[in-house]
Amino acid sequence: MSFSDSDSSSYGGEYKNFRQISRERLLQEMLRSARTGDSKSTWKVLIMDRLTVKVMSYSCKMADITQEGVSLVEDIYRRRQPLPSMDAIYFIQPTKENVIMFLSDMSGKSPLYKKAFVFFSSPVSRELVAHIKTDSSVLPRIKALKEMNLEYFAIDSQGFITDNERALEELFGDEEDSRKGDACLNVMASRIATVFASLREFPFVRYRAAKSLDVTTMTTTRDLIPTKLAARVWDRLTQYKQKIEHFPQTETCDLLILDRSIDQIAPIIHEWTYDAMCHDLLNMEGNKYVHEVPSRTGGPPEKKDVLLEEHDPIWLELRHAHIADASERLHEKMTNFISKNKAAKIQHGSRDGELSTRDLQQMVQALPQYSEQIDKLSLHVELAKLPQDDMNAVNNMRLLGGVSETKKSSTGAFSLKFDIHKDLVEKLNKGELSKDEYPCMNDPSPTFHGTSHSSSPLHTGPSPAPHSMRQRRNPTWARPRNSDDGYSRWSCSYSCSLS
Template sequence: MVLVSAARDYINRMLQDISGMKVLILDSYTISIVSVVYSQSELLQKEVFLVELVESISMSRESMSHLKAVCFLRPISENIQHLRRQLASPRFGEYHLFFSNILKDTQIHILADSDEQEIVQQLQEFYADFVAVDPYHFTLNIQSNHTYMLPAVVDPSNWQHLCDRVVDGIAAVFLALKRRPIIRYQSKSDIAKRVAHETAKLMYQQESGLFDFRRTEVSPLLLVIDRRDDPVTPLLNQWTYQAMVHELIGIQDNKVDLRNMGKFSKDQQEVVLSSEQDSFFKSNMYENFGDIGMNIKHLVDEFQQISKSNQNIQTIEDMAKFVDNYPEYRQMHGNVSKHVTLVTEMSKIVEERKLMLVSQTEQELACNGGEVTAFEAVKNLLDNENLSEIDRLRLVMLYALRYEKEKPVNLMNLCNKLASQSAKYKPGQLVQFLLKQAGVDKRSGDLFGNRDLLNIARNMARGLKGVENVYTQHQPFLFQTMENIVKGRLKDTEYPYVGNHFQQGRPQDVVIFIVGGTTYEESRSVALQNASNSGTRFILGGSVVLNSKRFLKDLEEAQRITRSSPSVI
């Protein structure tokens, strides 16, 4: 079972057994959980005539006793208080309470004591405390994501809040999958270690009965790793469809907001990109940008053929046939215009920011050696007036990550050059902060494949074979991690086990959670790995879904807090 199916199944079970007109009451997080797996038309089919946020319900006094309230909320104290006020003075005829994670006994008692009018018909835990953006990719949408870069002493309450939220999300995934995993973590990361140990404590001690599922021959694996082990992937421009849309425009809960991109018709101002609801997107989400243009042309041609045939309506039978096909016709019309709009807007951005020029040097920095050539290439690009500030900064950061130990004087020259051009960033400080966070001394793995003999041989083989596309040479470090898991080569010293639970044999199911966020390039690697039929299925999760803007924003925020904190010397 994949995550989208698990989340949909929970929502189906909430709605289908409650007959009559319903209001669905959500919070600011569960609205994301529902929206990525359920469309508005599907909600209407389940007789949901109103969707409200729990905060606004609490503020209103209008009685709607003809509606049944279906509440799907995270089990946090604010939501319990909102419900307590609702139950004391109910607006709806019935209340059906569903929580996205484990409830505390005290919370159940508060709700029971508040239900004096006995209008609560049921209370259940439905473990969908994650946003299933794709079948094998989930996120937790954590706002204060930058906290993972801070030492615990700098911001202890937010650091613990981040750990708690990640543990809750991981627990819900395994409860939805009905599995209890063996747990490993990245040894060099304090936050990965804390998350791994607290997850183990929850699953094996505090809620061991809840996780007591039928044992499989080989237990699933949970691997908790830190974004800082691969800072390169979120800094790169992307050239496959889904990843490119997120990098250049932005995707939030499978929606793309185009309101700031130009004047579009109302139905094109926000478009949905879902592999579950859009067959063209499902077939093309991992394709290269050049191929997408051709595939959209085929889609347009197909639509024009259908349009022509629909113009030949001459009989009642023709009209009836057209009406029968009208939903599909409308959906295809929406899909064609949506994808044409996205590709057109991205083409404009690529041209304006000279991204093909920028990306070629980025890929060289990420994948190939040669400091002298790299330095000259970056220096020349910094002189190009067409480049945006963010693109200049990313180039210098990629150079710094690759060559921090080789030519510090060249890095200083690039930072000084960048500083003289930048109105927004203090590039020298930000680049140095990145190296303190994710430089070679902080990383566990061989990110650039130039330390380990096996990786050097692998890179040479790739170089000899050549690459199909110079813009997509890069493979995320996650690809190598998955390969090591499949081949039983993940080192115990770098990724130790929690407690006395060890893996016996190769796992069939692996959840990799990246504290600090995932990228769509990595989710593509997971999908391709799963399609290779290796015998191991991977699911990828993270605290947010990153693009370069979000990664740099988190970096800036962490740097600002670190600089102002007396706890950091």
């Protein structure tokens, strides 16, 4: 039995986006590593809890999992059929309840599975490891016991969430509950840290400082939340620095932790992008949307489930566009498609006349592309389709979209600041962010952002500049949103907002 962190992924060669890195870690470091020795050619059972199922589903498809030798996926908390001839892969959170369930599965004379490969989603405590070691019947059946350190949801190629939906209430609510708030901070810190474990990045941990202590201003518990979260993230990162092989020993990027006070207007107004509007105004389950399509047999409309994900090129192109701009561009796409596709052109142009044999031949040849494209375009046309009152409000919002300076009312009593996150990231990238307002948890390292520090009194030569373990060096966060390189919103600076 071995207890160690999972082997480091190779990030050399081509640049990999965030979801690709997460996917490769799950498939290669976890599932593929279980296909060794006498287990190489046998099918396995994958057992997960509620959270790790979501972690897996955001990065991998069922076909990916099956390809790695998994024939069955099970919930650790459901009653399961014994499969004593098969090995099991456990991908679970390191909780006492999960460990008890695992030991129940694998202990005694009749375990549910032959051997077990256990992967924890975040660092496991010494107490739980000791608890596992106390069961002598289980130890010989454990083929691997590792920390994956992957406990976030890769929602797309560039972003992630930590699934703390009640964080705002638990951290900033009227009725302060120190135990709930403390537990919430611990979970958030652990999950944020696993992002950097997966990326093999060691950040400067910056945070928005609490108000100054003086006779007129009292610092509250809420003011200290960014400070507390930054301290806990930093604590976990220093542990990774010691435990994880090939983890950077000097800083490679910035992490900036903010709270909602930096952007109070966002919860009041809706986001204006196509992506945000879909999630705000439609009845969606995650990324799944159910819409009606005309019946091919002439009957009533049929319901169809679609996933608004990156495999849909139209969604990929329009999701970050302003809703009014997305509507215009979609209209142009539909018009352009009808003018160029033979099947669409003939169908729209020959409604009042009969089709010739040549027309029919050209239409049949163009049908595969027509069916695929018209399905995709029709889906998004229906999604831009809001009631007129809502569309009027959306179109009026567009007038505010380009404002980046403070807008004040005639009385001067109310003001809005737009693009404040962009301003902060720009200053952070240039090294101009105030150290008093946004202090750093880290001790100075030899070199970062072009600033040198001596590591010791005897240091005489230049220190090598630390760099990201990922291949791409140039930051892309400031590129236009219509950039076609696929990484237009990704950079080596990370901003974490407690919303």
